[in-house]
Amino acid sequence: MASVTGASITMTPLSGSFKANSSRVSGLNSVSLSAHAICFPSLKMRPGPYRFQVSCAAKPETVEKVCQIVKKQLALPDDSAVSGESKFAALGADSLDTVEIVMGLEEEFGISVEEESAQTIATVQDAADLIEKLIEKKDG
Amino acid sequence: MEKAVQRWIVDISKWNPTPHDFYSALSLLPLHEHSSITSSFMKQEDRKRALISRLLQYALVHKVLGTPHVEITIKRTLEGKPYLEHDKAPQEFPNFNFNVSHHGDYVAIASEPLCLVGLDIVSYSISQIETTQEFIQDFSSYFSSLEWDNIINAGTDDNILNAFYRYWSLKEAYVKAIGSGLAFGLDKVEFHHTNWTNIYVQIDGVTMTEWRFWLFELGKRHWVSLARGHPRLATESYKRRLKQTEFNEEEYGMGLHLPNTSFGSRTVGQLISVLCSAKEMPKENE
Numbered sequence: 001m002a003s004v005t006g007a008s009i010t011m012t013p014l015s016g017s018f019k020a021n022s023s024r025v026s027g028l029n030s031v032s033l034s035a036h037a038i039c040f041p042s043l044k045m046r047p048g049p050y051r052f053q054v055s056c057a058a059k060p061e062t063v064e065k066v067c068q069i070v071k072k073q074l075a076l077p078d079d080s081a082v083s084g085e086s087k088f089a090a091l092g093a094d095s096l097d098t099v100e101i102v103m104g105l106e107e108e109f110g111i112s113v114e115e116e117s118a119q120t121i122a123t124v125q126d127a128a129d130l131i132e133k134l135i136e137k138k139d140g
Numbered sequence: 141m142e143k144a145v146q147r148w149i150v151d152i153s154k155w156n157p158t159p160h161d162f163y164s165a166l167s168l169l170p171l172h173e174h175s176s177i178t179s180s181f182m183k184q185e186d187r188k189r190a191l192i193s194r195l196l197q198y199a200l201v202h203k204v205l206g207t208p209h210v211e212i213t214i215k216r217t218l219e220g221k222p223y224l225e226h227d228k229a230p231q232e233f234p235n236f237n238f239n240v241s242h243h244g245d246y247v248a249i250a251s252e253p254l255c256l257v258g259l260d261i262v263s264y265s266i267s268q269i270e271t272t273q274e275f276i277q278d279f280s281s282y283f284s285s286l287e288w289d290n291i292i293n294a295g296t297d298d299n300i301l302n303a304f305y306r307y308w309s310l311k312e313a314y315v316k317a318i319g320s321g322l323a324f325g326l327d328k329v330e331f332h333h334t335n336w337t338n339i340y341v342q343i344d345g346v347t348m349t350e351w352r353f354w355l356f357e358l359g360k361r362h363w364v365s366l367a368r369g370h371p372r373l374a375t376e377s378y379k380r381r382l383k384q385t386e387f388n389e390e391e392y393g394m395g396l397h398l399p400n401t402s403f404g405s406r407t408v409g410q411l412i413s414v415l416c417s418a419k420e421m422p423k424e425n426e
């Protein structure tokens with residue numbers, strides 16, 4: 001999964017696995033110490049019909065909706081500073097919260113997130129990007 | 141080898157630091173840990189847990205390995221699993237590794253000399269917002285049908301949640317031991333037990349004899365699960381950090397059957413003392 005930052009796409013192949021947005025690697029490493037973080041499995045570049053898709057960053061409305069759902073699930077006050085960059089683990093999400101958040105997003109957006117993809121979501125932005133990609137696939 | 145089998149737990153509700161105390165404790169940790177504690181977490185409680193978690197890691201490494209403070213470098217894999225860099229463990233600890241967990245009032249750490257170790261603390265209270273059935277339903281795909289039956293037929297809501305959380309924490313302990321994220325296919329990781337003792341796991345129907353599991357009650361409605369198992373199941377990114385992943389049967393057996401000590405309480409004050417004395421060791425050059 002890649003996000004377009006500015007005009008360039010960052011891709012860092014890592015022995016067969018694909019890691020998104022390498023400029024945020026340090027962020028990935030500071031994910032919660034407990035397994036309550038959603039983490040990155042190796043995303044294999046699959047040949048055949050699954051062309052690697054480049055998605056643009058999600059619309060602000062989508063990010064906003066995700067923020068709302070996250071705040072609700074984690075019982076954060078409405079005015080708390082949750083943005084696209086917020087990492088779920090840093091907001092206090094444990095593994096159960098993560099599953100619930102993904103389900104909340106599925107319901108809200110009418111999409112279905114596979115477990116495999118759910119693991120790639122570390123920030124609110126990641127979730128919003130994935131949602132838009134899935135919506136696109138659904139409608140397209 | 142027993143020396144490297146450690147189980148420490150801190151009740152964080154007993155530590156209420158002033159900002160000065162907090163930063164003073166923080167200063168005992170290497171600089172690269174500071175920002176991940178202070179700026180990553182939104183809630184103060186989470187920051188407190190994160191700080192104590194790191195204090196536990198550095199204190200334990202120092203206690204077990206005797207490593208001078210300045211030489212302890214703890215990093216995290218991509219999936220977030222902490223490991224010790226530039227491992228200076230003596231030969232008797234072929235694979236010194238550790239794992240931490242924090243939830244509610246507790247932060248805990250466990251270490252092992254040879255086997256992988258993973259742990260998970262859980263606590264729960266009955267939701268005011270939704271029914272127990274509604275709550276657990278969201279997670280049904282993570283359980284095998286046997287486990288699910290055991291959960292929903294456990295009796296009262298309290299019993300159901302109890303069973304649910306115990307199974308969940310065992311799965312988490314396993315996932316954390318191997319250094320994965322929230323692994324998919326957890327419905328194939330099926331736990332068997334006799335009243336929550338003699339716990340073993342079957343993966344895809346195959347009993348994993350090289351893995352052992354325990355559940356302990358901590359009080360205050362908190363439980364902790366512990367997994368001990370074979371390094372060859374570690375995820376690639378974590379396997380790379382291990383010294384040794386293949387063992388002959390005898391050697392591995394020794395590691396697997398080491399006594400599983402119970403969790404010993406530590407106060408934050410004790411951790412701070414350990415780290416202070418670690419800093420005073422020769423070769424310091426901060």
